[in-house]
Amino acid sequence: MAKFKIEYKGWQSLKEEFGDDVVFFDCDVYPKDDREHFFPIIYPFSYFKRYLEKIDPAMYSLVRQVEKQITGWGPHESVTITELGECGIDVGALVVKVVALKVDLERESLRWKNIKSKPSTAEKIVDDLSEHIPAIKTETENYYQLCNSLEKVITEEVVKQFPVIMNSSSECIVKLREILIRHIPDIATDLNKLIREAEENKD
DSSP, X not given: OOSEEEEEEEEXXXXXXXXXBOEEEEEEEEETTOGGGOEXXXXXXXXXXXXXXXXXXXXXXXXXXXXXXXXXXXXXHHHHHHHHHHTTOOHHHHHHHHHHHHSOHHHHHHHHHHHHHOHHHHHHHHHHHHXXXXXXXXXXXXXXXXXXXXXXXXXXXXXXXXXXTTTSOHHHHHHHHHHHHHHHHHHHHHHHHHHHHHHHHOO
């Protein structure tokens, strides 16, 4: 018999705060018949997908199909979850299932008790993070803008030089984007490093 009850509370995206559409699921967990002593579980969508693949391959395949239909750079996790809901998928029930199977709730309960016993430490972590949020968001947004610009320029040049790609099968067009997705992040990352170095050394 399960020792804890898991209650799904919803999800939140970090796009507004950090510029990345990364989603975390919120759950409240409490001992059976003791709702007052609940503790939160904040579970990343990326972990959810990893374990979903193991416990429900068919559902994982559906999630991947939805993701492939979404264009643009960076994660679009809130879009994926919204699309799944519109397909009639009970995301909350799947989250509860994954958390129950893959999270050590006993350990999380003890960890939360330790955090509550040292509120000043938790507050300091939040304060330190808050100071860096604007810079993190700006850098993230600049990175994705650069990726989008690189993709547009490279695609236009490739099509101009090799129009046969656009006049061929749709599979060729898909493969072109797959190539760009593999290589553009490395270019954008190196360029961002160069930009930071140039800003540090400018007169």
